[in-house]
Amino acid sequence: MGPRDGHRAELTAAGTRADLLVAGGGPAGWSAARACARRGLDVVLVDPRPDRAWRQTYGTWCHELPRGTGPDALPDEVVAAHDVGWAIATRTHRLEDEYAVLDTGALQRALYDDGVRVLRGKVVAAGPEGAVLADGTEVPAGLVADATGAVQALTAHRRTGRRAEQTAVGVVVDEGTAARVTGGRLVFMDWRPLHGLPGWPTFLYAVPLGGGRVLLEETSLARRPGLPLPELADRLRRRLRAAGLHDAEVPLDDPARVEHVRFPVDTPDHRSPAGVVALGAAAPFVHPATGFSVARSLRAATRLADALATRPDDHAPVDAAGRVARARDAVGGTRARVVHGMRRRGLDVLLRMPPAEVPEFFEGFFSLPARPRRAYLGSCGTSGSDRSDDDVAESVRAMMSVFARLTPRLRGHLIAGTLCGPGEAQRP
Numbered sequence: 500m501g502p503r504d505g506h507r508a509e510l511t512a513a514g515t516r517a518d519l520l521v522a523g524g525g526p527a528g529w530s531a532a533r534a535c536a537r538r539g540l541d542v543v544l545v546d547p548r549p550d551r552a553w554r555q556t557y558g559t560w561c562h563e564l565p566r567g568t569g570p571d572a573l574p575d576e577v578v579a580a581h582d583v584g585w586a587i588a589t590r591t592h593r594l595e596d597e598y599a600v601l602d603t604g605a606l607q608r609a610l611y612d613d614g615v616r617v618l619r620g621k622v623v624a625a626g627p628e629g630a631v632l633a634d635g636t637e638v639p640a641g642l643v644a645d646a647t648g649a650v651q652a653l654t655a656h657r658r659t660g661r662r663a664e665q666t667a668v669g670v671v672v673d674e675g676t677a678a679r680v681t682g683g684r685l686v687f688m689d690w691r692p693l694h695g696l697p698g699w700p701t702f703l704y705a706v707p708l709g710g711g712r713v714l715l716e717e718t719s720l721a722r723r724p725g726l727p728l729p730e731l732a733d734r735l736r737r738r739l740r741a742a743g744l745h746d747a748e749v750p751l752d753d754p755a756r757v758e759h760v761r762f763p764v765d766t767p768d769h770r771s772p773a774g775v776v777a778l779g780a781a782a783p784f785v786h787p788a789t790g791f792s793v794a795r796s797l798r799a800a801t802r803l804a805d806a807l808a809t810r811p812d813d814h815a816p817v818d819a820a821g822r823v824a825r826a827r828d829a830v831g832g833t834r835a836r837v838v839h840g841m842r843r844r845g846l847d848v849l850l851r852m853p854p855a856e857v858p859e860f861f862e863g864f865f866s867l868p869a870r871p872r873r874a875y876l877g878s879c880g881t882s883g884s885d886r887s888d889d890d891v892a893e894s895v896r897a898m899m900s901v902f903a904r905l906t907p908r909l910r911g912h913l914i915a916g917t918l919c920g921p922g923e924a925q926r927p
């Protein structure tokens with residue numbers, strides 16, 4: 500039974516004490532809930548709209564997706580399309596890695612698990628004894644996972660001020676039409692300003708969706724605040740016109756064929772309350788420089804479930820504090836926070852860079868060999884490990900490799916951005 504069938508087993512009352520309560524039914528929440536339920540844990544998932552169909556187009560590098568045949572393996576149909584990725588900065592680069600675009604509906608169905616008890620509600624507080632919902636219901640649980648996404652509903656210290664956001668506007672066209680823009684390639688980033696407008700740099704992201712459809716998306720990687728969506732739509736239309744497409748071939752007024760993207764990428768290091776472990780966009784899983792988090796959430800779910808289902812070597816009973824410590828360590832301990840901090844600095848550099856020089860920066864980046872490039876993107880697979888997100892040495896090496904490839908002027912921007920911290924949007 501899938502989440503869109505409308506027959507989810509919903510709890511009408513709090514029920515018995517669960518091993519794990521997951522707040523939030525997005526990819527991070529469901530992957531953790533499913534992985535834990537499949538290892539025999541009693542799991543409750545709480546979401547205000549548990550039947551909500553996910554709509555985002557999720558993409559990731561193929562090697563980042565969980566592989567194998569274990570309990571968390573995903574069926575093949577979760578990948579809607581995949582192809583080798585291309586990037587264009589000041590030159591064209593064929594990347595060694597295949598990029599996958601997920602079938603979001605298939606992913607949602609695959610992550611659903613009948614063994615998870617689903618409760619419609621909004622978690623407003625949590626601690627070592629469980630969670631409290633907005634209607635006052637208390638749900639006892641041995642551990643609470645905050646997977647409430649960018650709202651970070653359970654984070655103790657909220658960030659104030661303007662967020663750095665990724666924004667994008669995409670349109671779905673048939674592959675023949677798209678090929679006139681992309682040459683039939685999967686384009687991870689095309690930084691050429693073919694829209695003809697000055698100002699904040701944006702790039703084209705062009706990926707197959709399966710079924711002969713292609714998403715063409717004008718994207719602002721990060722800006723504080725996010726570049727307005729109407730501006731992105733205008734750029735997309737101009738870019739596609741410049742490639743020879745007529746407006747009638749670009750259905751930007753058809754909501755069913757348009758994707759709007761807006762989410763923060765400067766997720767701060769979270770301060771979860773006692774008894775709570777944060778996951779997904781509610782934790783600092785969102786890569787500050789790419790916005791990716793879904794594949795990382797899928798991998799973290801396996802580590803969390805293994806940590807909770809396995810007894811420590813000394814067979815000593817695990818108290819509540821010990822359980823939280825193990826859970827936090829499994830999904831990202833101190834080293835992951837260091838790597839995240841370094842990537843936040845990378846975001847600051849990007850936000851401070853003069854717009855005209857951003858393509859040159861990415862030229863240096865895409866000239867990197869596969870290994871440091873993967874390490875910077877946060878991809879696993881460089882050493883067969885799934886833990887590149889907490890590999891401090893690999894991340895330092897990747898950043899040094901980028902630095903070595905830059906012009907002296909760009910190096911100056913990089914140093915200034917690193918020393919000066921968060922930048923505001925640079926205006927032309």
Ligand SMILES: Cc1cc2nc3c(=O)[nH]c(=O)nc-3n(C[C@H](O)[C@H](O)[C@H](O)COP(=O)(O)OP(=O)(O)OC[C@H]3O[C@@H](n4cnc5c(N)ncnc54)[C@H](O)[C@@H]3O)c2cc1C
Pocket residue numbers: 522523524525526527528545546547548551555556557558559620621622623646647648649650652758759760761762778779780781790791792793794796
């Ligand atoms: C259009 C778009 C495209 C994106 N594309 C990609 C991509 O290609 N690759 C990638 O890796 N990332 C992408 N992202 C970024 C990010 O990975 C996604 O936002 C992803 O959905 C985050 O998953 P999540 O489960 O952490 O949070 P969400 O998907 O945001 O889920 C959070 C859930 O928590 C629920 N919730 C909120 N408050 C409460 C509460 N108080 N109590 C209980 N439940 C609550 C919400 O209802 C929601 O269901 C994209 C984002 C957008 C918006």
